[in-house]
Amino acid sequence: MPCPTCSTQSPEVALYCYRCGTSLRGSASTRAGSYAVQSSEGVNQFALISTIMPHTNRQTADNYRWAMILSAVLIVAATGLGLLPIAVAAAAFLIPVAYLVYIYDVNMWEDAPLPVVAALFLGTGVLAVLVTLFFFRWVFDEQFNSFAAGGRVGIESLSIPALLIFAVVLPIVAEVAKNVGGVFLASRPQFDDMIDGLTFGIAAGTAYAAFETIVLYSSVFTSGDFRTTDGLASWAVVVVNLMVVKALIYGTATGIAVAAFSGKGEGYDGFTGSYFLAFGLAVAANIGYWLGVRLLAYVPFGQALGLLWGFVILAVLVVRIRVMMQASLLEAAVEDAVRTDGLRSKRATVDDSYCPECENLLLDNSNFCMVCGTSVRSSSHQARRAMNEPTAPAAPTAGGVA
Numbered sequence: 001m002p003c004p005t006c007s008t009q010s011p012e013v014a015l016y017c018y019r020c021g022t023s024l025r026g027s028a029s030t031r032a033g034s035y036a037v038q039s040s041e042g043v044n045q046f047a048l049i050s051t052i053m054p055h056t057n058r059q060t061a062d063n064y065r066w067a068m069i070l071s072a073v074l075i076v077a078a079t080g081l082g083l084l085p086i087a088v089a090a091a092a093f094l095i096p097v098a099y100l101v102y103i104y105d106v107n108m109w110e111d112a113p114l115p116v117v118a119a120l121f122l123g124t125g126v127l128a129v130l131v132t133l134f135f136f137r138w139v140f141d142e143q144f145n146s147f148a149a150g151g152r153v154g155i156e157s158l159s160i161p162a163l164l165i166f167a168v169v170l171p172i173v174a175e176v177a178k179n180v181g182g183v184f185l186a187s188r189p190q191f192d193d194m195i196d197g198l199t200f201g202i203a204a205g206t207a208y209a210a211f212e213t214i215v216l217y218s219s220v221f222t223s224g225d226f227r228t229t230d231g232l233a234s235w236a237v238v239v240v241n242l243m244v245v246k247a248l249i250y251g252t253a254t255g256i257a258v259a260a261f262s263g264k265g266e267g268y269d270g271f272t273g274s275y276f277l278a279f280g281l282a283v284a285a286n287i288g289y290w291l292g293v294r295l296l297a298y299v300p301f302g303q304a305l306g307l308l309w310g311f312v313i314l315a316v317l318v319v320r321i322r323v324m325m326q327a328s329l330l331e332a333a334v335e336d337a338v339r340t341d342g343l344r345s346k347r348a349t350v351d352d353s354y355c356p357e358c359e360n361l362l363l364d365n366s367n368f369c370m371v372c373g374t375s376v377r378s379s380s381h382q383a384r385r386a387m388n389e390p391t392a393p394a395a396p397t398a399g400g401v402a
């Protein structure tokens with residue numbers, strides 16, 4: 001049957017056009033129920049792993065999910081025991097380290113491996129330390145101390161200049177620092193995919209969050225008290241906020257900005273209007289988060305409310321990434337499907353191979369699996385190498401096909 005979008009003839013069994021990903025059964029809304037990166041999930045679904053780790057398939061995503069849940073439980077348990085130096089350090093680095101493991105594990109960029117990502121991680125970390133020291137210690141330390149005093153006195157003692165410095169100016173400066181390394185890497189020719197930009201942004205944003213946390217909570221490490229007994233319930237809320245919410249808001253917000261810098265298709269879009277819109281969204285998310293956290297500190301149960309507020313912002317960012325990836329993967333595939341210059345996209349499959357998600361046959365020059373509708377661009381390089389080796393019966397992705 002011919003595809004209504006690109007006119008490609010698909011086999012009768014196809015549910016999705018293998019060239020452009022259009023749903024061939026049902027309406028266009030069928031496609032919104034099937035995320036191009038992970039077709040068993042909807043686009044507007046709060047699914048964290050497939051959003052920030054698009055190169056995982058369903059099975060490896062489960063491994064990451066359980067490893068992170070288990071680590072988070074251990075970190076909260078360490079907080080409950082009052083082992084704050086361990087808990088805060090582990091909470092700061094849980095997500096960025098898991099992310100580095102993911103990048104290494106899926107072999108994102110075979111020709112430019114871990115050193116590039118490590119340099120991005122440490123470079124952004126150095127910037128984070130400098131920006132944090134500048135705002136919290138060197139220049140505006142008096143304004144920052146007004147928050148600590150204010151919590152005891154009440155909202156009337158709120159210093160508006162302090163609020164503007166730490167909840168508006170700082171997020172703007174910090175977002176620039178988080179974008180620098182990712183934008184630099186995304187402008188290299190070997191990293192021109194939108195998924196590459198997203199990955200660099202998330203890596204840089206989570207690294208920034210980790211180093212900022214270490215500087216802000218340095219008193220935990222220098223106080224000499226290895227074990228604390230006071231206020232552990234509020235420490236547990238703080239640790240969960242640092243570990244999950246802050247790290248992921250910083251990461252996903254910067255991921256959106258750097259992904260917009262990469263743009264869809266081959267090559268990078270650069271500093272276009274859509275980049276500045278995405279950068280503005282990233283800044284707005286951070287400002288919203290910090291205004292909420294700072295102001296809610298003046299009400300009862302403020303820390304727990306701040307945590308909930310952070311989850312709301314995070315959910316908006318996650319869905320924003322998914323809508324953006326969906327549109328970009330589909331639009332790039334339509335452009336590829338209707339091109340008339342006879343060139344092949346370097347991201348389409350070569351020869352017949354098998355879908356890493358559902359193990360059905362992928363046709364030559366596929367952008368999508370015609371059965372499950374998953375984009376072949378979200379497959380990892382390992383899976384892709386196996387896909388592109390038609391004569392390799394031992395390839396792991398071909399395992400279930402008989």
Ligand SMILES: [Zn+2]
Nearest residue numbers: 003006017020
């Ligand atoms: Zn089509």
Ligand SMILES: [Zn+2]
Nearest residue numbers: 355358369372
């Ligand atoms: Zn499939």
